Amino acid sequence: MTKLEINSAEDMQKLGASLAKTAKPHDLLLLNGDLGAGKTTMTQGLGRELGIHRPVKSPTFTIVREYREAKMPLFHMDFYRLENDDLSSIDLEGYLAEPGLVVIEWPQLVMNDLPDEFLQLTITRVDDSWDSTKRVVEFNAHGKRNKEWVKDALAEYNR
């Protein structure tokens, strides 16, 4: 399992951009980590790299935000506030069938509805102080394509 130490919010956005640069249509990125870990911050870097000019905001209250104007459509989801009965109102399968990039924050509730192959990142705060900008990102790639994605994204990040 690969781990990467990140020292600032800017570097987290850079990691997001590196993942976007090396992403392919139908890629699926799952983001784990506590509130304030940096999941949305990473997605902002990713969105910018895809050419999205409007701000990429947390979809906590909307569950899904679609950015179809991007180089590759971005579907950004956040299931933190999902109630069980909301789940059926979201066409997850439909989004996964589109040639875009699906990014999911708090994917725990939908794991059973996801394909076998995805890239899962876990972001952890490693310092106790509340204002520390240090994070560790753990990469968990399922399947050949996702292992390749991690390799390419890290090469891009370290360039």
Ligand SMILES: Nc1ncnc2c1ncn2[C@@H]1O[C@H](COP(=O)(O)OP(=O)(O)O)[C@@H](O)[C@H]1O
């Ligand atoms: N290294 C870092 N990576 C990501 N965010 C960081 C980092 N250091 C500080 N931050 C700050 O922490 C907050 C993370 O918030 P957010 O990305 O919304 O988290 P999440 O989506 O995981 O709840 C932002 O205010 C961001 O500026």
Ligand SMILES: [Mg+2]
């Ligand atoms: Mg968030």
